């Protein structure tokens with residue numbers, strides 16, 4: 066499986082698949098500049114919460130490897146300013162601020178080893194964040210697979226697959242694991258308006274990996290579930306509050322309500338780094354609002370609505386914990402009310 070983001074260790078470059086071009090072109094691009102990194106994340110060339118976190122960490126390193134500051138203070142000042150810029154690129158995916166905080170802590174911790182010493186420490190930290198993502202997603206796949214029966218028909222929304230992380234992904238990891246373990250699984254992918262991450266990305270990566278996938282428009286999910294054609298729902302998350310409320314791609318809430326109505330299990334798959342220890346409930350989650358043109362123009366030859374029509378375009382919605390059957394993490398499967406008992410999260414809050 067091709068990685069989504071990685072570090073070219075010889076040239077100190079962030080390498081990434083430009084996801085805006087998929088599925089028509091698989092183009093590998095590079096970046097070593099903080100303003101380019103901001104744009105790449107903002108315009109969704111690198112997208113999906115875990116991939117954003119890893120891309121930000123590697124991109125920050127690639128940019129600061131080129132800083133010419135000779136004093137530690139000068140270097141750390143430039144580094145913090147760069148970290149602020151990349152951190153402001155997207156507000157909802159908490160993996161971004163999580164990864165940026167880790168890089169800042171690492172830089173401060175290496176103070177005293179000289180500018181070159183700090184750069185070496187930052188390279189090691191970026192690689193650690195990259196490697197941890199691969200292992201974490203493998204474990205989400207392991208735990209999630211225990212819930213998947215042979216022949217399962219699984220609905221997913223948006224793209225929480227390999228393209229949304231380094232490899233494997235979160236919501237698609239259990240599906241890849243079940244497939245590797247010889248189970249027959251099929252996936253129904255919501256197209257995911259307005260940016261079509263389901264149609265362009267989820268359908269692409271599943272088809273490339275030999276997993277049967279059927280595409281449907283978002284408004285078809287209810288009729289599919291009502292007809293008994295879906296056994297379970299697996300989705301990712303951009304931020305999970307400590308009470309288990311989960312923000313994910315706009316439209317996820319509707320799927321959760323339908324799943325509850327028809328008695329279908331609805332699981333959120335996410336690494337612990339997506340759980341925000343500083344966020345009590347979904348009400349505290351900042352929801353990114355995006356440009357109206359994504360709705361009215363992006364996928365059309367001409368503007369497809371009257372010029373005086375205003376547009377509501379939030380990128381995410383929040384599913385309340387009572388609609389979530391379980392949260393599949395690298396440490397096991399939890400109910401929302403159990404999150405505060407996870408040691409790593411509890412100690413971050415203390």
Ligand code: MRU
Pocket residue numbers: 109112113114115158222223224225226229230234235236262300301302303313314315380
């Ligand atoms: O706007 P996007 O494409 O970055 O939104 C992505 C999602 O909503 C994913 O479901 C989420 O980040 C989880 S990715 C493992």
